[in-house]
Amino acid sequence: MARFPALQEANRGLLAFVTQTGRFPLGQAAIQHQQDSLFHLSQRAVEKGARLVLWSEGSSLLLKQAEPALLARGQAFSARHRVYLLMALGVVMPGPIWAANGTSVRPFLENKTILITPSGQIANVFYKNHPVPLVEPSRSGDGQIPTLATAYGRLAPSICYDADHMATMQQLGQKRIGLLLLPAGDWQAISPFHSYMAVFRAVENGCSLARQVSGGLSLFVDYRGKVLARHDGYARGDNLTIVSLPVNNVSTLYTRFGDWLAYAAMALLAGFVLQAIRQKRPIKRKPISTLFVLPVA
Template sequence: MQRSLIHRLTQPTTTISVLLLVLGAIGILLSSPKWLVPVAPWLSPAFFLCYVQYTTLRRKWLWLFVAIVPASAVATLDVMPFPWFVLVFVVLLDGLKNIVLYGIHRWLTRNQQQFIWTLVFPSLWTVREFVETQGDIGTFASVANTQYSFSWLIQLASVTGIWGITFLLYWFAAVLVWAIGKYAARQPFARGLLVYGSTLAVVLSFGIYRYYSNETASAKTLTVGGVTVPNLHVLERLYTDATGKSVQIDPKASPASAVLQEANRGLIAFIEDPAPARFQLGYQAIQQQQDSLFSLSERAVARGANLVLWSEGSALLPKSGEPALIQRGQAFARRYRVYLLMAMGTILPGKLTSDRLFLENKTVLVDPGGRVINTFYKNHPVPMVERSLPGDGRVPAIQTPYGTIAPSICYDAEHIGTMRQLGWKNIGLLLLPSGDWYGIAPYHSYMAVFRAVENGCSLARQVSGGLSIFTDYRGNVLASNDFFSGNDRLTVVNMPVANVPTLYTRFGDWLAWLCVSLLVVFTGKALFDRINRDRTMHRHRTDKSLTDDELRTVSVPKQNL
């Protein structure tokens, strides 16, 4: 019965082909940050690959596209902060990329039965992710992010970066489909499974060792107080001032939602002319916001915080109001003898145009003596959404009595090239004020944990609209606080401040480049085989002395491991 089932997969009927597509599409849905089931990303590509390798369905590439695109659209809705027409374009483009990768894999591995060719599939997807991370999207779409709950596996990122996790996941699909084909053909496949199983066992053994070995047990610690005060009421008051109408924003609304787009009318009017006479309710809300931030910061200090961290853009205000806020922060830090990292969104007033950057998304760090010791601008504003002045690309290393700390902001953590500075500069604690929304929480917070594992540092990610999370260099969660849980959005946690050197910091994206090299070799081998086979066929047509046995020797690859 088992062999009959395997034969159905390798010689699928229309029903089996459709079933493979449906299962693959369900896997896409269950890989979404909204409904994540961590095993789904391991299985979904296996279903699609089995379909591509074995089905004889007419227009099979079209049907593959039809299966992938709608599932991806549903999975991405409310996750990407883009208008619907941009989302449609992104999903269609992503679907085409998927089809191209499956097509390249089919072309490269046609008639290739050796186990070594299972490396093609994971190499293709690893290289694709590697190329995409060089652009604005960063690591946001990496499948490795879906494995954040597998603590032993994510330790691999300290050696290979996220590429090792991506590679293992897609290699699993390739090995599974390869083994199914071998089993159906009554050919040996145990050695191949042993190779993959042994590799995975080594990776997990390393992960277990690293996860349960605490190399920062004797490190200096810093008590961090994370503070979040929602600022949606500021947008609501600005809207009322600008339009004379009221609006109520659901805290779970996505950035592309109709209610937030409507509320932005008030913000746009405020950006173009923030006259106090016109925006009386707005300025009152801004002042209340700041009062609440300092009140909650005082509570953090009372609970023992040596450093107070605000979430991204906590203080939204025009440029003219910035000096007073900074002076208040300096007085606070001086009075309580603490570090204060104020995260603010400073508006640069003026007429809005399609290319004008009107926001400074930044942090200001004040030391216990009341001195401003660092002003940091977000290095990587969210593309097509955030029109803020970018930073200089550097991550500052700030020396304190507790160890070396560094600020960055939210989306910066999706850019591994920038974040590798954490390891190079021996940063012990990354302060990452962030702003999320319901559709990507808590997924987006756990994505940042990979940067801590890769670069051997602790992470304090205080978040508005998501999960605030505090981890050590292993990704071990020391404390967390869900924005939507109804708590007071204050977290105080004792954190180690020490850097643990990693191979990834030293050697970087070596595995991604190895995958590039493998694809070059496999492509060369496939081209050589095809040229050789074409020449042999030509000789067969022109030289009748070549026997059928000789032709088959060249045309059919060896079936061994």
């Protein structure tokens, strides 16, 4: 942390915002502007024919008391345009951040998604199952990935770092998910590698993937890993991507047997080692002759 003074300063600002929210009217105005921008982009997506709108991870950072108003706005938007909307929120729970014992920081953030149906109803609320250790003081989910059956196929949300956990992602194949909605937030040092890592989860579990990213590479792929659209968050231009994705699940060996290939490779390697040990023969060495020269009397 000492190597990144800008990050330290940002963290100090965030902690002050959490503990003393009333002191930051300009911050509140910036939050409102960000929300307006999200709905403006969502409106443009709908005008271009989108039937599902996906925000990137934590697109809207807001206080807990402001959440009902934003949800009502999202529900009205979905109902008015008859579209699915996946809102990705970073909800801050203000107040003292230190736990009662005074030795740790309490989780003061809800990193979550809220999926709203075309009728304006909330289908599910998903909390990130695997907050990034040491850097993300947020409430973790229950380990489950919720699903929603639609006219297009089965949808499921998850968030960013969750896709690094293969065991959690196996639910995609087990639940026959057709499209994984994976809002994410990266930074330049891990982009685009983190996005390509997530593609493996789609291929393993036979589903399409929509990984909408802030601060990185957004990727939209089918169940074979074929990239159908991409957007570089560091490139100039629009932050809106329109893509048509298949929403169907294909059964895979990984879904049925898990990490069978890795275990098979380990077993094969062990077999080669045992065979080499059994075939090992001792090396016969010729005796070394020693010539003694006796003195002549």
